């Protein structure tokens with residue numbers, strides 16, 4: 001019997017990077033995973049990876065979901081319910097960043113950063129939480145960033161949106177604690193994904209500086225973030241709620 005046998009998980013931004021690693025890790029632990037991403041092809045590809053070599057009962061579903069669009073989120077939540085069953089685990093992972101000094105940033109960029117990183121989380125929680133409340137249980141983990149805890153030059157609005165996730169999660173954790181719903185946050189530090197590589201390619205000095213700032217002296221691997229998420233949605237963490245866990249090789253010690 002694996003830790004997540006029979007559970008249904010809904011993971012956003014799971015077509016690549018950290019989200020993909022989370023989807024694969026939850027599937028490995030026995031969950032049936034709705035792999036969702038704005039890019040449908042990658043969502044389907046990762047769903048196929050989740051299902052590979054596993055029994056028919058352990059299905060995975062690849063769906064196109066734009067987390068900034070509440071209707072798209074609601075539709076995917078309903079499809080997941082019909083196909084895999086009610087959602088027990090929600091992982092809000094979809095995110096986006098554009099590194100630039102705040103004084104050079106535009107309102108259009110702020111809006112996109114906030115829509116994906118903060119409003120996307122609100123949309124998903126709003127769609128999934130009522131079912132968890134009704135059934136009296138569930139786990140939500142949202143992916144924030146160490147940028148939210150200690151600040152990060154070139155990421156002012158992103159850090160603000162990611163800090164919003166932390167405050168939002170603590171408050172929702174209090175509101176639904178009596179229904180035995182766990183709401184927690186994982187903060188990656190610099191992690192070896194396409195997003196990081198794109199940011200570092202545009203600004204190589206910054207990429208190197210970020211690596212050097214990590215006490216362990218290297219980037220996180222996506223699987224290391226996924227391991228923390230898998231713990232927080234497991235029964236081993238059932239008395240943990242409203243917490244923020246940095247997975248960053250010691251970058252943030254608070």
Ligand SMILES: NC(=O)c1ccc[n+]([C@@H]2O[C@H](COP(=O)([O-])OP(=O)(O)OC[C@H]3O[C@@H](n4cnc5c(N)ncnc54)[C@H](O)[C@@H]3O)[C@@H](O)[C@H]2O)c1
Pocket residue numbers: 012013014015016017018019036037038039042065066067068093094095096097116120143144145146187188189190191192193194195196
């Ligand atoms: N990589 C890092 O160094 C790092 C550090 C701290 C926090 N994070 C956070 O971790 C999460 C995953 O980051 P990653 O590095 O794997 O990023 P990534 O860019 O490699 O993957 C993000 C995925 O989200 C999807 N996505 C983007 N906008 C979306 C939308 N509107 N709706 C649905 N899906 C959407 C993308 O298609 C992509 O597949 C993000 O929330 C990011 O902010 C990353």
